[in-house]
Amino acid sequence: xxxxxxxxxxxxxxxxxxxxxxxxxxxxxxxxxxxxxxxxxxxxxxxxxxxxxxxxxxxxxxxxxxxxxxxxxxxxxxxxxxxxxxxxxxxxxxxxxxxxxxxxxxxxxxxxxxxxxxxxxxxxxxxxxxxxxxxxxxxxxxxxxxxxxxxxxxxxxxxxxxxxxxxxxxxxxxxxxxxxxxxxxxxxxxxxxxxxxxxxxxxxxxxxxxxxxxxxxxxxxxxxxxxxxxxxxxxxxxxxxxxxxxxxxxxxxxxxxxxxxxxxxxxxxxxxxxxxxxxxxxxxxxxxxxxxxxxxxxxxxxxxxxxxxxxxxxxxxxxxxxxxxxxxxxxxxxxxxxxxxxxxxxxxxxxxxxxxxxx
Amino acid sequence: xxxxxxxxxxxxxxxxxxxxxxxxxxxxxxxxxxxxxxxxxxxxxxxxxxxxxxxxxxxxxxxxxxxxxxxxxxxxxxxxxxxxxxxxxxxxxxxxxxxxxxxxxxxxxxxxxxxxxxxxxxxxxxxxxxxxxxxxxxxxxxxxxxxxxxxxxxxxxxxxxxxxxxxxxxxxxxxxxxxxxxxxxxxxxxxxxxxxxxxxxxxxxxxxxxxxxxxxxxxxxxxxxxxxxxxxxxxxxxxxxxxxxxxxxxxxxxxx
Numbered sequence: 001x002x003x004x005x006x007x008x009x010x011x012x013x014x015x016x017x018x019x020x021x022x023x024x025x026x027x028x029x030x031x032x033x034x035x036x037x038x039x040x041x042x043x044x045x046x047x048x049x050x051x052x053x054x055x056x057x058x059x060x061x062x063x064x065x066x067x068x069x070x071x072x073x074x075x076x077x078x079x080x081x082x083x084x085x086x087x088x089x090x091x092x093x094x095x096x097x098x099x100x101x102x103x104x105x106x107x108x109x110x111x112x113x114x115x116x117x118x119x120x121x122x123x124x125x126x127x128x129x130x131x132x133x134x135x136x137x138x139x140x141x142x143x144x145x146x147x148x149x150x151x152x153x154x155x156x157x158x159x160x161x162x163x164x165x166x167x168x169x170x171x172x173x174x175x176x177x178x179x180x181x182x183x184x185x186x187x188x189x190x191x192x193x194x195x196x197x198x199x200x201x202x203x204x205x206x207x208x209x210x211x212x213x214x215x216x217x218x219x220x221x222x223x224x225x226x227x228x229x230x231x232x233x234x235x236x237x238x239x240x241x242x243x244x245x246x247x248x249x250x251x252x253x254x255x256x257x258x259x260x261x262x263x264x265x266x267x268x269x270x271x272x273x274x275x276x277x278x279x280x281x282x283x284x285x286x287x288x289x290x291x292x293x294x295x296x297x298x299x300x301x302x303x304x305x306x307x308x309x310x311x312x313x314x315x316x317x318x319x320x321x322x323x324x325x326x327x328x329x330x331x332x333x334x335x336x337x338x339x340x341x342x343x344x345x346x347x348x349x350x351x352x353x354x355x356x357x358x359x
Numbered sequence: 360x361x362x363x364x365x366x367x368x369x370x371x372x373x374x375x376x377x378x379x380x381x382x383x384x385x386x387x388x389x390x391x392x393x394x395x396x397x398x399x400x401x402x403x404x405x406x407x408x409x410x411x412x413x414x415x416x417x418x419x420x421x422x423x424x425x426x427x428x429x430x431x432x433x434x435x436x437x438x439x440x441x442x443x444x445x446x447x448x449x450x451x452x453x454x455x456x457x458x459x460x461x462x463x464x465x466x467x468x469x470x471x472x473x474x475x476x477x478x479x480x481x482x483x484x485x486x487x488x489x490x491x492x493x494x495x496x497x498x499x500x501x502x503x504x505x506x507x508x509x510x511x512x513x514x515x516x517x518x519x520x521x522x523x524x525x526x527x528x529x530x531x532x533x534x535x536x537x538x539x540x541x542x543x544x545x546x547x548x549x550x551x552x553x554x555x556x557x558x559x560x561x562x563x564x565x566x567x568x569x570x571x572x573x574x575x576x577x578x579x580x581x582x583x584x585x586x587x588x589x590x591x592x593x594x595x596x597x598x599x600x601x602x603x604x605x606x607x608x609x610x611x612x613x614x615x
Binding site: 102105106107237238240241243244245246247248250251252253254255293297298299 | 437440445452463513
């Protein structure tokens with residue numbers, strides 16, 4: 001029927017898209033290597049051979065000698081859960097970042113744009129600075145952070161609702177406005193705190209840290225991130241439709257109001273869980289989705305295959321650097337994600353060929 | 360294998376005003392039906408009810424007699440495809456990815472079959488050579504053809520278009536409408552240009568203030584008296600020298 005004059009296809013520079021299968025496998029392998037590095041490097045100076053031997057012994061249930069107990073404890077009870085939790089948090093933040101950017105159709109959105117992390121910070125700092133929930137012991141911080149994240153979520157949801165459902169602009173404005181309110185509460189608590197060390201701990205939590213990682217945190221956070229990621233992957237085509245606009249989405253049989261509500265709940269649950277165990281680690285959820293799109297294009301089926309793995313790798317390394325750069329002093333991991341991430345991100349973007357929001 | 364579309368008394372209210380007031384119109388199986396009317400007359404709002412972006416406050420939309428509210432949104436999207444008036448493309452999808460979205464409503468599909476259907480749709484609209492281009496880098500005419508390819512990849516029976524020729528130059532306007540015409544689908548399109556509507560549509564409905572004020576063959580509907588009342592212009596119908604279709608020349612109404 002219609003024939004247009006043939007035209008030379010003009011590929012944009014830098015728009016070459018990588019095959020997603022090999023890339024995901026490569027990132028998976030890189031993640032394994034990163035985890036081993038995360039376990040092998042540290043202030044205690046345990047040799048590589050010993051680290052690998054101890055890892056192997058732990059995996060296969062082999063026996064170790066009495067003089068290895070201290071090193072074994074460092075490897076298995078301190079460094080490994082920390083590296084694994086870093087991978088879980090990185091994957092979760094990256095996956096949620098992808099989802100939130102599609103949900104509010106905005107390049108600047110990240111998991112924290114909905115005010116969830118600021119809400120969690122209120123609960124966490126109430127524990128750190130005011131000593132509430134002291135009866136809950138080591139669980140007080142995570143539980144309080146999670147509970148206040150959920151409360152913040154409920155508040156944002158209730159305020160952002162309108163007869164037309166959750167519209168992108170209302171979500172962003174409500175989340176941002178409430179985040180300022182939550183931050184003010186946190187600031188009051190920090191300034192009101194009598195102990196200087198507590199304020200430092202609070203600062204650490206606000207910028208994110210994996211310093212408190214234990215195995216006990218891994219199953220729940222891991223399950224939440226995996227379940228959230230799995231759900232997002234199943235809805236990745238619907239995310240594509242939503243990204244094209246609410247009208248297009250409806251015309252393709254995806255009700256935007258329903259999908260946005262589901263996305264809100266899933267991203268809130270995953271973000272709340274991640275923030276509860278690692279604090280508000282910034283930049284991963286904003287940058288990794290864009291990096292993934294630069295590599296594989298905008299199709300969410302491809303982005304969601306790659307972004308969480310990239311986020312996991314990034315955070316394992318960022319955490320490693322946060323322990324090593326000023327050892328024995330630990331930096332908040334959010335500082336490292338920014339210091340390493342910002343130049344890498346700008347470089348990638350300037351390479352050209354990446355368009356979001358039209359340009 | 361086409362389907363008829365019936366709109367029965369559809370009403371939409373917003374903030375106390377009736378944007379669409381009991382509109383009733385029928386689109387026969389395989390017909391190309393145009394919806395014309397001044398800005399704000401309710402054309403887009405009605406079409407949004409048809410492709411289910413909006414739930415009407417009253418009335419029924421039927422596909423081959425079946426009330427669309429008894430169908431899931433995906434089931435509706437397997438029968439009816441739409442080109443909404445929406446240009447929010449934040450994400451840098453390729454043309455191929457945009458067309459592939461048309462397969463979303465379908466179940467039990469294979470990647471190979473999807474690729475074939477999308478390739479055929481892009482061939483039909485002449486955009487196969489653009490498959491790897493970014494959708495955001497295309498011209499208006501190219502974008503419209505890509506969106507038609509997406510609609511065809513949906514393998515629908517009915518096509519709903521909201522001002523598909525907006526912002527296109529005259530060659531692309533004619534190109535888009537003949538492309539839609541040759542699809543052989545049941546078509547309902549809101550159109551701004553009365554002459555394009557007259558030349559391409561089997562049936563025209565004229566809407567004003569949320570109501571259907573006339574319907575029928577273009578030469579019966581586009582009467583000077585009606586056009587003066589609805590659009591506020593003086594129209595002189597003439598015959599197209601080759602096709603014989605009615606065409607209009609316009610003046611402002613004389614001041615009263």
